[in-house]
Amino acid sequence: MTLTAELQQSGREPALPLRLPLGEGTELCVEQWLRVLPGKRLVARARQGERTVLLKLFVAAGAARHSQRELAGVEVLREQGVRTPVLLAEGEIEGGGRYLISEFLVDANSLQQRWDALASRQPGDPQAMALLGQALALIGDMHSKGLVQTDLHLGNFLLQADQLYVIDGDAVEAQTPGQPLTAEAAQQNLAIFFAQLPSEWDELTELLLIDYLQHNPIALNPDTLAASIEKVRHRRQEDYLGKSLRDCTLFSVKRTWWRFAASVRTQTQRLSALLSDPNQCFIGQSLLKDGGSSTVVKVESEQGDLVVKRYNIKSLGHWLSRFWRPSRAWHSWLAAHRLQFLGISTPAPLAMIERRFGPLRRQAWLITEFCAGENLLEYFGEEGGREPNEEEAAALLGLFERLRRSRISHGDCKATNLLWHAGNVVLIDLDAMQQHDSNGSTWIKAWETDRARFIRNWPTDSLLAQWLEDRLPGSAV
Incomplete structure (x- = not known):
């Protein structure tokens, strides 16, 4: 089996260490996976001799195309004088995959990491404003040079010392290289950025744009931009909710003829016993609620207590009124993730299970963190x-x-x-x-x-x- 085929079948946690031959008797040793899209792309910290490097592996059928797009994005950033990690090497993996090697920015943090570490992210907080201003200044610089980052979020900006870098070259497009974007194109790209902030920040959009306009002084329509932000935010929300119902990086979903189970991927191992048999926790336990339509129990756990809510089927008539539509557990699972996406406090939703007969729903369970409030x-x-x-x-x-x-x-x-x-x-x-x-x-x-x-x-x-x-x-x- 070729190395590309092995990587395609390696799942979400490929074995380490991994050695990648580079030709002429040299090789690269993968030390840590930073991101894995199973069967498609892998990003890792690796060592080449005495030097730490960043490695991107493209292993899907379109590996050459995706690799070339990344190369093109890095090249146009370099041509327009926008900082991005230096590309060191690229080549083919045995079996048709491609690799790219770039410098590893030691001690760098993404702006997303900086944002998450802030003591306060309330609208107007000086540190939060300053961080967003850094990102918007660089976005303004890119727009003034005809460049857009189509996957525009704080995680795609790396700060090393006082220098800010753009990463993820495959999402960089040169729409009007060397010339400013049109106001409409700039506005659409800015909407992607602002839509990722909580809606409470919307009132500060014009104030935040000061940093942007210092680097790209164009006329923007505040009302049109606000409408674009709302549209993008709604699309992102629906995309996120869709992910909560399918197997992906964030969620683990198992579907059979007899059951449907979705869980937050990082919690799947912790919840393995409950996912296997959610009724076990109701035996011999004092209940938080024992109603006809639902039964609720608190489950003690070393990693934090849980609440399991079982949605009961009271009678044949009750089942006939519900079997053809999503269960209340399904609805509550989506509702909780909707609230979390919008920054509204609710106990963290961890898993949802439905008993089924094909498309027909029966009993269902919802598992959340326990809130001691x-x-x-x-x-x-x-x-x-x-x-x-x-x-x-x-x-x-x-x-x-x-x-x-x-x-x-x-x-x-x-x-x-x-x-x-x-x-x-x-x-x-x-x-x-x-x-x-x-x-x-x-x-x-x-x-x-x-x-x-x-x-x-x-x-x-x-x-x-x-x-x-x-x-x-x-x-x-």
Whole structure:
């Protein structure tokens, strides 16, 4: 079997160390896989003699084409004076694959790593603004030279000392090399960048563009850019939700005639016993909830406690009303990942299982992290005898504003379905959650229903109910 064939069949964790012959008696030793797209592309840290290098392996059927695209992207960056790691060598792997070797930027961090390490990523935070400004300055420089990075995210910028580099050459296109992009092309590319920020940052778009415009002073239409950002953000959200239902880098999905199981890939080993038999945890355990339609149990784990929710089939009639559509576990799985994508707090969804007979659904289970928070009815008290303090007010109003901005209705906005935990309000019980497509009457009615139901948790004349009535948005538009 050729080396290319071996790599195509090596799965997500190819064996290490791997030795790659380079000709003339030399070889390269792979020390660590940095990214693996099974059967397609592998990125690794490797050693060539005494030097550490970055290795990209292309092993799919179109290896030569993908390798050439990467080469072309690196070359056009170099020609236009945009920093990118130096390409050291390229060649063919036994069996038809291709390799590229470039310099390894020691002690470099991606801007995504820097972003994740920030103490605060709230809109307007000076450190967050400065980091985004660095990226936008380089994007402006690229646009002024006719270049676009089609996979535009913070992970494709590496910072070494004070120097910022662009990586991932196969996503670099020279649309008008040496000449500025048109305003429309620049705007579409910028929308990809801004759409990856939480929607709370949208109000600062024009302020952030100052760094960009210093390098590419063109006329941008704020309204058109805002519409483009919303469109891209929605597309990214739907792409992410689609990934949660198929086997990919982020998720492990197993589908047979008898069952469907999806789990966060990094949690699959931890959950292996539950994925194999989710009913085992209900035996001899005290339940958090024992209702007709669902049963909920807390499962203790060394890596953090879990909650398993089983969606029951109460009768033949109940099954006949549900077997032909996605289960409530399926709906809650997607709802939780939707909230996480939008930056809205909810216990992390880890796995979802459906028992099936072909396309027909039966019992289903949802597994999430356990949240130790106190529900808001207990936290504020049933009498609602006080107003929220500054921290509580910011968390409550922030949650409802994010829900409103994303046109999300919870569907069962009881105070017991909102938890106070570590300074945040956390949403649970997402069975009836819905994201609405427009600001039409259906959304407005759902929003007003949620708002009224939440306030109704406390007596009308209580301090808390009056505070909520005055401050929660009264209209969805």
